[in-house]
Amino acid sequence: MARKLVAGNWKMNGSLDANKRLLDEVLAGLQAQPPQCDVAVCPPFPYLVQVQDWQDRSRRADGQALLCLGAQDVSAHASGAFTGDVSSAMLQEFGVAYVIVGHSERRKYQGESDAAVAQKALAAQKAGMTPIVCLGETLPERDAGQALAVVERQLQAVLAVPELDASRVVLAYEPVWAIGTGRTATPEQAQEVHAALRGQLRAVLGEKAAQVRILYGGSMNPGNAAELLAQPDIDGGLIGGAALKAADFLAIVAAAG
Numbered sequence: 216m217a218r219k220l221v222a223g224n225w226k227m228n229g230s231l232d233a234n235k236r237l238l239d240e241v242l243a244g245l246q247a248q249p250p251q252c253d254v255a256v257c258p259p260f261p262y263l264v265q266v267q268d269w270q271d272r273s274r275r276a277d278g279q280a281l282l283c284l285g286a287q288d289v290s291a292h293a294s295g296a297f298t299g300d301v302s303s304a305m306l307q308e309f310g311v312a313y314v315i316v317g318h319s320e321r322r323k324y325q326g327e328s329d330a331a332v333a334q335k336a337l338a339a340q341k342a343g344m345t346p347i348v349c350l351g352e353t354l355p356e357r358d359a360g361q362a363l364a365v366v367e368r369q370l371q372a373v374l375a376v377p378e379l380d381a382s383r384v385v386l387a388y389e390p391v392w393a394i395g396t397g398r399t400a401t402p403e404q405a406q407e408v409h410a411a412l413r414g415q416l417r418a419v420l421g422e423k424a425a426q427v428r429i430l431y432g433g434s435m436n437p438g439n440a441a442e443l444l445a446q447p448d449i450d451g452g453l454i455g456g457a458a459l460k461a462a463d464f465l466a467i468v469a470a471a472g
């Protein structure tokens with residue numbers, strides 16, 4: 216089984232001052248109790264350089280960072296006339312290790328298609344970063360019994376890109392109805408989807424499917440993290456609201472250990 220990953224997605228939250236307070240607390244907690252899992256935070260783009268500083272400060276003697284830097288999106292394009300886009304090469308210059316792609320909020324508000332998300336994952340990977348590909352069904356899709364079909368379609372778009380090494384992506388199953396709602400998928404509901412995704416990966420990757428981390432995201436908090444993270448196919452969490460509170464984030468990191 217792969218080492219677990221707990222990644223905080225700050226979404227469009229933060230300020231220089233608030234970030235400093237949060238990062239100071241998180242780093243102090245990680246240093247006091249070294250994590251048994253990989254840990255990342257994904258701030259909005261303007262704060263990448265600020266968090267990069269904490270990533271550097273978190274390095275152990277062997278150079279390994281306790282707190283890794285992630286980004287919330289990346290352009291599929293390399294450079295040029297794409298106003299508002301940020302390229303993978305730019306992210307890479309700031310020491311970004313992980314890039315979230317295909318978050319349901321981007322699929323919904325920016326109309327990102329499965330194919331566009333797959334191209335973003337490829338761009339991140341080609342620049343040496345690890346894409347965290349988000350997948351998840353809406354409530355009407357779940358109620359219609361389509362949850363597995365939806366996430367399998369979303370994953371298939373990624374598997375269909377020949378240049379992309381699917382054994383080196385991270386997946387994040389985030390049921391849309393559980394995001395920011397306080398309504399978490401039950402461990403059984405989440406495990407069912409994660410197992411299906413693992414099976415789909417196994418059909419393409421064989422034994423390497425076991426090394427692909429499949430995170431759960433959607434109202435994960437200190438109260439439900441341990442039970443979710445104990446499921447055989449849940450390899451970490453993609454944390455929204457609870458990542459903005461140091462104590463909650465650290466408690467989830469501890470639960471992943």
Ligand SMILES: O=C[C@H](O)COP(=O)(O)O
Pocket residue numbers: 224318389393394395396397432433434435453454455456457
């Ligand atoms: O990327 C994180 C997810 O959207 C989960 O957000 P949440 O923990 O606030 O529900």
